[in-house]
Amino acid sequence: MIEQAVAPVPTGAPTAEPILRLRDLRVTFDTVGGPARAVRGVSLDVFPGEAVAVVGESGSGKSVTMLATLGLLRGAAVSGSATYRGTELIGLAPSRLRHVRGAKISMVFQDPMTSLNPVLTVGRQLDMVMRAHNPDMSKKATRARAVDLLDQVAIAQAARRCDAYPHELSGGMRQRVMIAMAIANEPEVLIADEPTTALDVTVQAQIMDLLGRLQRERQLSLVLITHDLGVVAGAADRLAVMYAGKLVEHGTVPSVFAEPGHPYTRGLLACLPRLDRRGEMQAAIPGIPPSPLSLPPGCPFAPRCPDAVTACTEHEPVLVRTATSTIACSVHAPAAVVR
Amino acid sequence: MKRYLVRRIAVIPFLMLGIITMVFIVSRLTPADPLVSIVGARNLNNPTIVAAAKARWGLDQSIPIQYLKYMKNVFQGDLGTSFTTRKPVLHDLWDRLPATLELTSFALVIGVVGGVGLGVLAARHRNTIIDHVARFFALLGSSLPAFWAGLLGLYVLYSRLEWLPGPGRLDPRADPPARITGFFTVDALLHGDMSTFWSALRHLILPACVLGWGVIGIVSRLVRASLLDEFSMEYVRVARAMGLRERTVVNNHALRNALLPTITIVGFSFAYLITGAVLTEIVFSWPGLGSYAVEASRKLDFPAVIGVSALGGLAFLLTNLITDIAYAIADPRIRLS
Numbered sequence: 001m002i003e004q005a006v007a008p009v010p011t012g013a014p015t016a017e018p019i020l021r022l023r024d025l026r027v028t029f030d031t032v033g034g035p036a037r038a039v040r041g042v043s044l045d046v047f048p049g050e051a052v053a054v055v056g057e058s059g060s061g062k063s064v065t066m067l068a069t070l071g072l073l074r075g076a077a078v079s080g081s082a083t084y085r086g087t088e089l090i091g092l093a094p095s096r097l098r099h100v101r102g103a104k105i106s107m108v109f110q111d112p113m114t115s116l117n118p119v120l121t122v123g124r125q126l127d128m129v130m131r132a133h134n135p136d137m138s139k140k141a142t143r144a145r146a147v148d149l150l151d152q153v154a155i156a157q158a159a160r161r162c163d164a165y166p167h168e169l170s171g172g173m174r175q176r177v178m179i180a181m182a183i184a185n186e187p188e189v190l191i192a193d194e195p196t197t198a199l200d201v202t203v204q205a206q207i208m209d210l211l212g213r214l215q216r217e218r219q220l221s222l223v224l225i226t227h228d229l230g231v232v233a234g235a236a237d238r239l240a241v242m243y244a245g246k247l248v249e250h251g252t253v254p255s256v257f258a259e260p261g262h263p264y265t266r267g268l269l270a271c272l273p274r275l276d277r278r279g280e281m282q283a284a285i286p287g288i289p290p291s292p293l294s295l296p297p298g299c300p301f302a303p304r305c306p307d308a309v310t311a312c313t314e315h316e317p318v319l320v321r322t323a324t325s326t327i328a329c330s331v332h333a334p335a336a337v338v339r
Numbered sequence: 340m341k342r343y344l345v346r347r348i349a350v351i352p353f354l355m356l357g358i359i360t361m362v363f364i365v366s367r368l369t370p371a372d373p374l375v376s377i378v379g380a381r382n383l384n385n386p387t388i389v390a391a392a393k394a395r396w397g398l399d400q401s402i403p404i405q406y407l408k409y410m411k412n413v414f415q416g417d418l419g420t421s422f423t424t425r426k427p428v429l430h431d432l433w434d435r436l437p438a439t440l441e442l443t444s445f446a447l448v449i450g451v452v453g454g455v456g457l458g459v460l461a462a463r464h465r466n467t468i469i470d471h472v473a474r475f476f477a478l479l480g481s482s483l484p485a486f487w488a489g490l491l492g493l494y495v496l497y498s499r500l501e502w503l504p505g506p507g508r509l510d511p512r513a514d515p516p517a518r519i520t521g522f523f524t525v526d527a528l529l530h531g532d533m534s535t536f537w538s539a540l541r542h543l544i545l546p547a548c549v550l551g552w553g554v555i556g557i558v559s560r561l562v563r564a565s566l567l568d569e570f571s572m573e574y575v576r577v578a579r580a581m582g583l584r585e586r587t588v589v590n591n592h593a594l595r596n597a598l599l600p601t602i603t604i605v606g607f608s609f610a611y612l613i614t615g616a617v618l619t620e621i622v623f624s625w626p627g628l629g630s631y632a633v634e635a636s637r638k639l640d641f642p643a644v645i646g647v648s649a650l651g652g653l654a655f656l657l658t659n660l661i662t663d664i665a666y667a668i669a670d671p672r673i674r675l676s
Contacts, residue, residue: 072580094585109580114573117592119599119671128591132583165671181581283412 010300011041011254017085018045019221020069020105020189025080027061027068027091029292036064038064038291040245041080046189051215053253055229055268057289061245062225066191070105071097084189108188108211110194112174116166122150122177123162133185137233143146149169149180155209172203176210190215191223196231229268233257241265244290244300251325261327262303299330307331340667347663351656355523358652359413362645363380364452367402369639374398376638377422396422409645418534418649419642423634428646431631436650438508439627441613444617445547449607450554450612457555458562459594465567480607481556485615489622496545503545506624510538546623551616561604562597569593599670606662613651 003124015171027039031289039061044223046052054062069082069089084100092100109115112166117125125148130137137145143162150158166174175195179287192211196204212235215222224236232253233241240250240266249262260266267285287304298302298313305312311330319326320333324326327333374392375383382388393399397408412419418428461473496503508513508523516526516535523539556668569575570593578588620629635643667673 070580072576098582098584099579100582106575107580109573109577111573113578117574117596118579119593119595119669123669128578128583128587129581132581132587167672178577181577183583 016048018031019048019085019283020046020223020330021081021083022065023068023081023083025068025082026067026078027064027073028077030075030077031293033293038069038245042242042245042246042247044240044247044250046221046223048221049187049219050238051224051236052240053224053226053232054240054242055226055232056219056229056242058287059292062242062244062293063193065242066193066223066225067108067122070101070107070191072101072107099133099315100127102182102187103185104187105189105191106182106185108175108178108182108190108192108195110179110196112171112338113198115137116174117180120166121163122146122169125177126150126162126181129184145184146180149175149184152183152214153177153180155180168286171199172206175199175207179207179210181215183218183220187217187220189221189223191225193225194227195224197227204231211235230272241268243293244295246300246321246328248301248329249325249327250319254323259324260323261325261332262301262329263307263332264301265327267304267306299328340627344664347660351660354656355497355649355653359410359645359649360556360649363409366639366641366644368612371639373422373641376640382570413597417483418646421635421646422640423638423643428642430436431643432628432646432650435631437518438602438625439616439620441522441524442541442625442627443547443609443616445543446550446612446615447554447605447609449547449551450608451558453551453555454558454600454602455560455594459566459589460558461563462566462570463589465563470563473563474529477556477559479556480552480600481552483552485553486653488552489546489619492549493622504538504541506622508539508542508625509535510542513538526664532622544589546619546625549622550619552663553611553615554605555610557604557608558601562594562601565597565600566593569597571602572596602662602665602669606658609658610655613654616649 003180008322020146022042022256025039025042026037029036029038034118036252038059042061044054044065051148052064055064056240064073064076068076068078069080069263071089080090084104086138087100089097090098110270115141116122120128121169123143123146126138126149127142130142130145137327146162146294150161153178155161155173159171161173161177164176169177173180175198195211196207199207208231210223211224214220222236224232226232236253240251241248241262243264248261249256249265251261254285256265257269265283267283270283271285272289273282290300297319299305299310302308302312316331317330317333318335319327319328320335322333373396374389377396378385378392380389390399390405392663397405402410409419416429418432420426421428424431442585457473457477461470464470474565488535493505497505501511504510515523516530516532519526519529524536527533527536527539566589572593575588575593577593583592616627617629617632619625620627621633628650631649634640635647
């Protein structure tokens with residue numbers, strides 16, 4: 001298999017050093033059915049103040065990549081490198097990793113119904129998050145800050161909601177609480193793992209607006225994990241598409257949306273519902289993603305790809321820079337050097 | 340919540356009447372004659388003595404009449420007089436209740452504290468040697484009969500090593516402290532009598548541990564299982580993602596939820612404690628309700644049997660009530676509805 005280390009530096013990206021740098025990150029789960037290779041060598045940079053969307057179907061490895069970065073996977077073999085401002089996170093001692101989590105890199109999770117502790121008040125949970133990194137903060141100080149944070153995530157009557165239990169809040173409000181927890185310690189990077197998937201459509205837009213506002217106001221680096229390209233358009237500067245544990249395309253949002261290079265990205269974009277084509281059958285990519293237990297030979301997308309040729313099933317393509325983005329596809333971007 | 344509580348408390352007297360009736364019927368159905376223990380086997384052939392005894396204890400009347408008379412007395416707060424001690428049953432119960440309460444409450448504390456601690460330890464070190472040892476210890480606790488563990492404990496710690504005193508609540512020569520609560524340890528402390536306190540505490544350790552061991556077994560297995568359930572919950576991952584210390588994640592997040600089912604099981608384990616107390620009290624010559632119940636049953640002492648059963652039933656109803664209240668306090672999702 002040919003592996004080519006193409007640095008995924010995007011066209012038009014900020015020139016600063018990346019704040020989060022993933023290099024050849026691999027995650028393998030030991031399952032009853034054998035090793036499941038969930039992430040197979042992902043390299044990605046996140047620069048200060050930018051929003052990167054990681055897109056893919058369920059099981060493409062996008063969440064696992066980020067969970068592995070923060071050491072939140074139990075019983076998984078993680079290799080490769082993930083550095084935060086030069087500090088290697090993979091294999092970092094739990095006592096030191098703890099000071100990165102929540103304080104430098106924070107995370108918002110998918111389901112606000114289950115991500116808050118049902119038997120503790122919102123204020124108590126915020127209090128614990130603050131004290132985890134500022135053990136000297138007084139109850140009074142954490143309380144005042146909790147109210148302030150709830151106010152910042154646009155929760156009305158913040159002081160009263162502070163004493164509420166999660167079950168007394170709506171799904172949207174719980175996700176706002178989750179976001180308040182995530183920004184409580186002023187992190188530089190916020191990873192949002194499908195933050196709107198479990199919410200009502202009307203609430204989804206509000207939560208995305210909130211994340212966008214916080215990102216701008218606080219100069220946050222936002223990593224937005226989603227399967228919904230519709231969410232990406234307004235929220236992200238750059239886009240990374242994952243399939244079967246690998247990046248298959250990345251580039252700036254405008255260029256990828258205008259000219260998707262990889263057949264999979266094209267398929268995803270074609271799946272977006274469009275108001276100008278009403279009455280037509282909603283497009284879908286035929287087939288299902290391969291199981292990480294038994295990946296097909298060559299390009300993992302080949303079995304579902306409309307453009308696939310025989311060569312696709314022989315070699316797994318590597319990331320190659322094109323005029324508009326970087327893609328891994330033997331047909332549309334044949335590797336310049338094949339040894 | 341308030342209305343629910345009032346309703347729960349209001350049904351208790353009716354349930355008590357049912358329990359007393361049941362025990363009354365069961366005791367009279369016993370195919371044996373309490374007269375033997377009242378007058379002695381030698382006098383059974385003496386019709387004058389037998390007739391006098393029957394009249395004295397009301398056994399000459401038909402069972403329905405006996406029942407009605409008994410219930411009439413119950414409503415007046417009289418549980419009858421024991422055939423054997425010749426004292427009012429209520430007096431006997433009041434006399435012996437503290438010994439049993441002291442034993443069971445110490446055992447419950449040992450069981451719950453030890454069980455939760457062991458369960459947390461086993462869950463945090465799942466599938467390691469610590470977990471296996473904890474499992475074995477729990478299995479022993481819930482499967483070894485109290486009389487066996489008690490005798491073994493007495494043999495090793497009393498006879499052989501002499502680390503602990505023998506059976507009884509106090510050293511044979513010591514005087515029990517004047518009754519305030521009836522708990523020797525508490526009363527001795529209240530009187531400022533430290534030597535009696537130590538004596539009472541040292542006597543309490545072994546039987547309470549033997550009795551509490553079974554509770555440790557039940558509680559630790561449940562805590563381990565529910566804690567492992569909680570560990571797989573999203574909010575635990577969130578807590579870790581927010582940089583909380585592992586200790587905080589376990590104690591303040593996961594354990595708080597895992598203790599909810601534990602509250603129920605602690606209520607249930609009270610049943611275990613009551614039956615366990617009977618055996619433990621006999622082994623340790625503990626002058627509580629357990630040994631009283633055994634004596635009463637062996638001698639077919641009807642009023643005493645009914646009295647002990649009614650008290651046990653009442654204890655059970657109250658424990659259930661307390662369990663439900665505790666659950667409602669611990670789980671905010673239940674509190675509202």
